[in-house]
Amino acid sequence: MSGHIHITPLGGMAGDMFVAAMLDAFPELVDAVIAVTGAVLPHLNATLAPCVKAGIAAQSFSIRDQNETAPIHYLDMKRIFSDSGLSEDTQAHACALLRLLGEAEAKVHGVPLAQVHFHEIADWDTVGDLAAAACLMAHLSDWGWSVDPLPLGSGTVRTAHGVLPVPAPATALLLQGLSVHDDGVGGERVTPTGAAIMRYICDHLTVRSRPMGRLAATGYGAGTRDLPGLANVAIVQVISGASQSGDTVGILEWDVDDMTGEEIAVAGDHLRACDGVLDLVTTVVTGKKGRPATAFRLMARPAHVDAIATAVFDQTSTLGLRLRHDQRIILPRVCSDWVKSAIRPSQTTAKVESDTVARLSTLADRRAKSREAEG
Numbered sequence: 001m002s003g004h005i006h007i008t009p010l011g012g013m014a015g016d017m018f019v020a021a022m023l024d025a026f027p028e029l030v031d032a033v034i035a036v037t038g039a040v041l042p043h044l045n046a047t048l049a050p051c052v053k054a055g056i057a058a059q060s061f062s063i064r065d066q067n068e069t070a071p072i073h074y075l076d077m078k079r080i081f082s083d084s085g086l087s088e089d090t091q092a093h094a095c096a097l098l099r100l101l102g103e104a105e106a107k108v109h110g111v112p113l114a115q116v117h118f119h120e121i122a123d124w125d126t127v128g129d130l131a132a133a134a135c136l137m138a139h140l141s142d143w144g145w146s147v148d149p150l151p152l153g154s155g156t157v158r159t160a161h162g163v164l165p166v167p168a169p170a171t172a173l174l175l176q177g178l179s180v181h182d183d184g185v186g187g188e189r190v191t192p193t194g195a196a197i198m199r200y201i202c203d204h205l206t207v208r209s210r211p212m213g214r215l216a217a218t219g220y221g222a223g224t225r226d227l228p229g230l231a232n233v234a235i236v237q238v239i240s241g242a243s244q245s246g247d248t249v250g251i252l253e254w255d256v257d258d259m260t261g262e263e264i265a266v267a268g269d270h271l272r273a274c275d276g277v278l279d280l281v282t283t284v285v286t287g288k289k290g291r292p293a294t295a296f297r298l299m300a301r302p303a304h305v306d307a308i309a310t311a312v313f314d315q316t317s318t319l320g321l322r323l324r325h326d327q328r329i330i331l332p333r334v335c336s337d338w339v340k341s342a343i344r345p346s347q348t349t350a351k352v353e354s355d356t357v358a359r360l361s362t363l364a365d366r367r368a369k370s371r372e373a374e375g
Contacts, residue, residue, distance in 0.1 A: 003240035004144040006210045007201075011053070011232030012151055013194035015129025017221040020061035021236040022136050023048055025219025029139055036135040037128045040084045043068060046128050051222050054231035058220035063128040070123045074102040074116040080127060086134075089141065093134035096204065100196040101126075104170040126193055133197050137205065144206045144247075147198055149179040153189035171195045177303050178202055185230055203303050208247030209327050213239040249278060249328055250305040252312060254321035255285065257293035264294055267315040274311050276304025338373045350374045 005025075011017070023030050030048060037046040045064040050057065071077050081094045099113075106113045118126070152175075153166045166188050167175060174195035190198075201207065216238045223232040259267070264282065272280050279299040287293030296316070300308050302325060312321055332343040338357075341350045352370040360366045 002140075002142040002144075003216065003238060004146070004208075004211055004213065005140065006146045006148075006237040006239065007198075008148045008235040008237070009150050009190070009194075009198075010235055011223050011225075011227055011230060012153070012189035012191075013198055013234055014191040014223055015133060015193035015197060016061045016125065017223050017234040018194060018197050019129055019132040019136065019221065020048065020059040021219040021221030021234045022133075023061065023219070024059040024221060025217045025236040025238050026136070026140075029136060032139065033132045033135050036086060036090060036131050037063070039086060040080060040127060040131045041124075044124055044128050044131075046132065053220075053222045053226070053233050056220055056231045056233055058222040058231075058233050060222045061129075061132065063125045070127070072117045074098070074105075074118070075114060077118075077127060078102075081131070084131075086131070087138060089138035090131075090134045093137045093200075094130050097130045097134060097196050097200055100174065100199055101170070101192055104173045104192070104196070107173060108169040129193050137201075142206075144208050144211070145201050146208060146210045147179070147202060149181040150175060150195075150198060151183050151185065151189040152180050154182070154186040155188075157188050167195070168192070174199045177306065183230075185227055187225070187227070203301075206247075208330070210237075211239060216240040247328060247330070248302055248325055250300045250302045250308075251324050251326050252298040252300065252305070252309060252321050253296065253323075254312065254316070254318040255287055255293050255295050256317050257287045257291045258317050259294065264316075268296075270315045271298060271308070271311060274300075274304070274308050276301040276308060338369070 005022075007018075007021075009017075019033065023033060034046050034048070037044050047062055047064060049060050049062070051060045052058065071080065077098055078095060081091055081098065084091070086094065101118070102113050102116045105116045105118065109116075155166050156163045157166050157168055159168060166186075167190060168188070171188075171190055171192045174192065175190065175198075178198060218238070219236040221234045221236070223234070225232055256264070268280055268282065271277060277298060277300050281297050283295045283297075285293050285295045296312075298308065298312070305323065309321060309323070312318065339350045339352055341348055350373065352373045357366045357369055360369060
């Protein structure tokens with residue numbers, strides 16, 4: 001079974017809050033997650049316990065006090081995941097999450113990734129939270145995700161590098177491009193680990209709008225602090241039975257009237273090759289002063305919009321572009337080597353994959369294969 005997971009960081013987001021909320025919503029995965037944290041290191045004893053936050057019954061995920069000293073270097077933490085015997089998918093998610101944390105620290109401090117050493121997150125909690133989050137993502141690989149805006153918080157936090165503003169530099173870098181808001185409640189609301197998990201979900205998992213369906217479960221994951229007038233919990237809603245999915249996309253539009261047809265074609269090829277580009281179409285229009293012009297409309301994943309906008313200015317002669325974020329609805333599809341089938345409300349329709357049919361040598365062969373494949 002697959003469905004949709006919607007995350008509301010009401011009190012904020014930390015690694016333990018994410019894991020606790022997910023396990024509250026998916027209790028059938030508790031044993032698997034506890035086993036994974038034990039596989040990372042035998043002495044890593046994870047616990048899930050009920051608690052109450054501002055009158056809300058929730059779950060708290062924690063790592064018991066350890067006698068051994070936790071690793072502080074990025075390479076040492078990576079080695080733990082690589083040598084742990086985790087499943088291929090879980091290990092890949094864990095290493096990718098850790099890399100996000102390491103790259104943020106490397107950029108903030110101006111050092112190579114291999115030289116990164118952590119301070120505030122250099123503990124067994126981080127290792128356990130990342131392993132648990134990776135296990136959950138591996139088990140729910142075909143589910144859709146959506147995330148409400150994250151609270152920025154305010155004030156300062158004391159670190160090994162002195163007092164820094166909230167969010168701290170590495171956290172702020174991980175939050176860049178994500179939806180955030182200020183709810184008036186101060187303090188550190190999103191930890192670096194929490195920011196890395198949210199960044200990874202938004203950039204690498206199937207992110208879309210919260211669909212219509214049946215609310216199957218709700219999970220509450222508790223943070224360690226008590227917040228004034230607010231339950232310090234992350235909330236997970238599990239939606240099942242959705243017949244169609246959707247997501248948020250960035251739409252970039254611009255017009256040019258001083259590029260040749262060859263230049264437009266080359267620019268289009270470069271832009272379609274950019275990370276995050278979903279589609280690019282051009283149309284012939286009449287521009288200012290009655291001039292013939294070309295209108296571009298590019299659809300992209302939201303996290304890549306800034307980089308794509310830079311590429312637009314490099315590849316075309318436009319002096320400006322229009323940007324908005326739209327919701328789209330997508331029918332479920334099943335793809336094979338020859339056919340893409342769309343599951344519509346009343347029927348299933350099939351369309352041959354043109355790139356595959358193009359390998360056939362004649363028009364007659366291509367038409368015959370299309371008729372055969374589409375039934």
